[in-house]
Amino acid sequence: MTQWLLQSLSLPLILIDWSPLTADQSQQLLRAALPTGGRTITLYEEVHPRKKLGNPKVQQQFLRRLQELLPPGVTPIIVADSGFRTPFFRAVEALNWHWLGRIRGRDFIAWADEPKQWLPAKSLHARATRKAKCLGKALWVRSNPLPGALVAFYRAPNIVKI
Structure with a gap:
């Protein structure tokens, strides 16, 4: 199937x-x-x-x-x-x-062009909007860095009306 x-x-x-x-x-x-x-x-x-x-x-x-x-x-x-x-x-x-x-808020990222300067992923929350936005190439997880492109996006919470 x-x-x-x-x-x-x-x-x-x-x-x-x-x-x-x-x-x-x-x-x-x-x-x-x-x-x-x-x-x-x-x-x-x-x-x-x-x-x-x-x-x-x-x-x-x-x-x-x-x-x-x-x-x-x-x-x-x-x-x-x-x-x-x-x-x-x-x-x-x-x-x-x-x-x-x-990425979790407690994770750390580093920009690809500044691989020794690690920042909390939480610090990127303010850059997120409802429209996906590419922030650039970065490394994820200090202990075992994984390269990738970071995209910030904010989704409004689901509100259930009763």
Whole structure:
């Protein structure tokens, strides 16, 4: 089914996320899904015990299994939230795929032209607007720098009226 869904897409967006599967969160679901029409279609998923949540080896194996399901010639853009760290994104790059990730406020970044001057990512919040804006090339995570382009974007919180 995955091959059929992706056969006409050369650069599909694939959302990857961990989610609790049980009320006590003892079981976690790692899922890859294709966004379509405001919903997602699951392409592949695995269940792991909570102690494996965020485990780099589990995530790398997940990516390799996902790769086996993709049709030839498809280069996905992996979209992941701030729970995924640099080893995950390096594994995505090792597959010659593209990625888009969210940086946590507690992370640090350095501009590519000033690689020794690390700033809290939180300091960029004021530059975010509702229209995505490329801030330039940067390094992410001091202990294991990962290069990428930084884009600032602010989304208004969802307000539910009752």
